[in-house]
Amino acid sequence: MNEANSKRTIASQPFSFKAYEDNYGFVMGLCEESGRKPGEELRDLLDEGIRARMNRNGEGSHQAPAGIEQPTPGEINQLTQALQQLVQKTTLTNDMMMRIALHFVLHAVTSS
Numbered sequence: 001m002n003e004a005n006s007k008r009t010i011a012s013q014p015f016s017f018k019a020y021e022d023n024y025g026f027v028m029g030l031c032e033e034s035g036r037k038p039g040e041e042l043r044d045l046l047d048e049g050i051r052a053r054m055n056r057n058g059e060g061s062h063q064a065p066a067g068i069e070q071p072t073p074g075e076i077n078q079l080t081q082a083l084q085q086l087v088q089k090t091t092l093t094n095d096m097m098m099r100i101a102l103h104f105v106l107h108a109v110t111s112s
Contacts, residue, residue: 010043015046015087016090016091016094017086017087017088017090017091018087018088018089018090018091018092019083019084019085019086019087019088019089019090019091019092020081020082020084020085020086020088020089021085021088021089022085023081023082023083023084023085023086023089024085024086024089026082027041027042027045027082027086038086042083042086045079045082045083045086046083048071048076048079049076049079049080049083052071052076052079052080053080056076
């Protein structure tokens with residue numbers, strides 16, 4: 001976690017989204033390098049993407065917070081694509097888990 005983010009409040013509602021398949025490996029690589037969980041990496045990637053969008057639209061400060069490097073436009077595009085793909089992947093995984101759980105519940109009910 002970036003030091004600047006350590007004092008920020010975590011929202012009570014989580015996001016659920018379908019990530020793009022080709023971003024999964026990228027995020028997992030980030031996790032392996034940092035030793036962090038995917039949710040932690042995604043939270044920082046989302047923060048960077050939002051900050052980049054705000055800067056591009058002229059809605060925010062054009063300077064990165066202290067201790068955080070300003071991403072290049074290429075990095076911003078890459079991060080945005082990674083976030084979109086991760087949202088899709090997460091939703092697909094959640095859908096699959098729900099189908100598996102439903103299968104086991106139905107199997108338990110019919111076996112009783």
